[in-house]
Amino acid sequence: MTGWESITLRVQTPMFLQGQPGHAGEPGKAEVRPSAIRGLVRFWLRAVVGSVVGDDLDRVAQVESAILGSTTSPSKVQFRVPHQPRTAPLTATTVHDFEKLSQIDISTGYDPVDRPLGGFAGAAYLMGQGLYPLRTDRPRAFIEPDQTLDVLVRSRLSPAESFLFRAALQLALNLDGLGARSHRGFGSVVVERSDVKALTALRPNDVQKCIDIFTKAAPQLVWEVLGATQEPPKPGNSFPTLSNMSVHLSAGPVPPSNGMGLPPSNDWRTALSEVGLRWRLFRANRIESDAVWNPDRYDRERRADGRYDYTPPVKSAEWLEVLGRSWPTRPNEPPSHFPLAVLGLPIVFKKGNPDGTGVKQVDAVIGSRNEKSARRRWPSPLRFRLIPDTTVGSSGPPAQRLLTVGFAVDFLPPVGDEQPQLVYSVGNRPLKVEVGDLQTTLSEWTQYVDASRSELSPRSAPTPPTPPPTSASRAAFFNRIRGAGS
Structure with missing residues (x-):
């Protein structure tokens, strides 16, 4: 991969990302920055490499640095977001709209002390104390769902490094999300189209199959990037890896x-x-x-x-x-x-x-x-x-x-x-x-x-x-x- 390759994503759930700040109590704009995507891929690259070397943090860092860079070496992978998606302010009205339950009567309004009238605000509960209850003095913006997000990626990787990067990218876009509360269902995207080899939206029954493929292929490729002879993984589970992961x-x-x-x-x-x-x-x-x-x-x-x-x-x-x-x-x-x-x-x-x-x-x-x-x-x-x-x-x-x-x-x-x-x-x-x-x-x-x-x-x-x-x-x-x- 030497030229820019395009990935088209569909925003599935609201995405809470920082961006352009607002003024005088007005919400700013949320932005998808390349650093956010790189950080997400970095997490899953560590998970892939950690399943091979275990708790050997030095070797995890060595592979990570070889692909995504570090404070002493540049990244071999570049991301661009050519156009920012549409944003909206996070207000009582928008949170109320998150709660599409049959017993809610929108005409009853919103109780600013706690939650929408008419039922337990399950989606708002998943937002956590950092986003909800709402702050009127510091309104937050979010990227609205049901719109496309284009991402460009370019790399200069060896075949082994390329496979590990694409494995991390596949897991990041299919199992995780971008922004605040992404671990609770927000900020998720679906791959609609991709020029990146083998990157696709995983169907439900393909999730475990994909993980098994990466787990089986990773050892040879990780040790190739390290330039070392294969060794048993170092004991321990101090950080998330494919080895201690279940879906x-x-x-x-x-x-x-x-x-x-x-x-x-x-x-x-x-x-x-x-x-x-x-x-x-x-x-x-x-x-x-x-x-x-x-x-x-x-x-x-x-x-x-x-x-x-x-x-x-x-x-x-x-x-x-x-x-x-x-x-x-x-x-x-x-x-x-x-x-x-x-x-x-x-x-x-x-x-x-x-x-x-x-x-x-x-x-x-x-x-x-x-x-x-x-x-x-x-x-x-x-x-x-x-x-x-x-x-x-x-x-x-x-x-x-x-x-x-x-x-x-x-x-x-x-x-x-x-x-x-x-x-x-x-x-x-x-x-x-x-x-x-x-x-x-x-x-x-x-x-x-x-x-x-x-x-x-x-x-x-x-x-x-x-x-x-x-x-x-x-x-x-x-x-x-x-x-x-x-």
């Missing part, structure tokens, strides 16, 4: 057909709303007994005592049984098992006051927790991506299936010679994650995705567990959230 494709369209009057599953809004709701109920797997459930209202409503009801009225088992009401009754042996941590850190239960007091969150900490620099983020090992399935339905837009990509990496690996500790901010209380929590959580989520609403059951609770709702009560609860009646 799960939902058994059918999202949401499943259930006669509940939901919109067709070929709409990304409906699909992400369903995924967000299931993700919420998977993380927060206990019905909150102190919340008043009103099946006739779905918005936040202030009670006489000043507290808010909320939808859905659920809390995580870890909050109730490890950090909450249960543990003070056992002051000599407070529970510390906190498996929710494997889904990402920090976990913020309460943001606190402007003066910094009152914060309630779980962090990974090195040394003193009072030093902000001592805190370490732990990215979620689970990634969501919608995959169009053209085999479902005979006409119109394809149905959407959920692809979950999971990495069974080591939880909180050492940073240099120091080991991060799991700590609750209130009293600097130590917590722990047990061996097997990550694998168990990954397995339970894939089952949760495919479960019908009558089969939904809570995620495994930390010890000591409390009796969960029965499947029948959970199904009725789920249906009421979705507006299907009790």
Whole structure:
């Protein structure tokens, strides 16, 4: 590949990227920059190379530098984005439009305190605290879906380097996304046309086949680029690789057909709303007994005592049984098992006051927790991506299936010679994650995705567990959230 080759992508879900800043409270413009594409490909190149050399970070960096460059060597691959796609401001109206649920009445307006009236905002929940609730003083722009994005690529690679680059590009565009919250289904694209050899949109049933091909071919090519004799991979799973990766494709369209009057599953809004709701109920797997459930209202409503009801009225088992009401009754042996941590850190239960007091969150900490620099983020090992399935339905837009990509990496690996500790901010209380929590959580989520609403059951609770709702009560609860009646 010596001349420029063209790739035409279709933006599938909203893409939250930084770009031209706005002025006087007005949103700027989101931009797809070559550096964003290069960074995404760099991640997947590391995953491919890491599956061969293991935790040998020096050799991973050597291959990465040979193809995509480093601070001391230029990249052999160049990207260009000749025309920027259309952008829109992220406002209450646009977020409300993300929630295409049948029970939502657009005429009721939007509750700026929390979420669109009429139902749980599943897609907005996937946006996370960084994008939602909305900031009126610093509005954000996003790239709108359902439009094309042209990317030009040029390289001067050896045959072995070219294969590894194209493998990383294929995985990046088919399993991942661009911009903020790309691990939760946003920023995904679909390859419509490509001049790059073998680059195409993967059909759902071809995802695992493609990964198997790359895994089988990579060893010979990686060692060729390194110019060394093949060796066994260095033990360890400190970063995501194809070796510790698993993929799960939902058994059918999202949401499943259930006669509940939901919109067709070929709409990304409906699909992400369903995924967000299931993700919420998977993380927060206990019905909150102190919340008043009103099946006739779905918005936040202030009670006489000043507290808010909320939808859905659920809390995580870890909050109730490890950090909450249960543990003070056992002051000599407070529970510390906190498996929710494997889904990402920090976990913020309460943001606190402007003066910094009152914060309630779980962090990974090195040394003193009072030093902000001592805190370490732990990215979620689970990634969501919608995959169009053209085999479902005979006409119109394809149905959407959920692809979950999971990495069974080591939880909180050492940073240099120091080991991060799991700590609750209130009293600097130590917590722990047990061996097997990550694998168990990954397995339970894939089952949760495919479960019908009558089969939904809570995620495994930390010890000591409390009796969960029965499947029948959970199904009725789920249906009421979705507006299907009790």
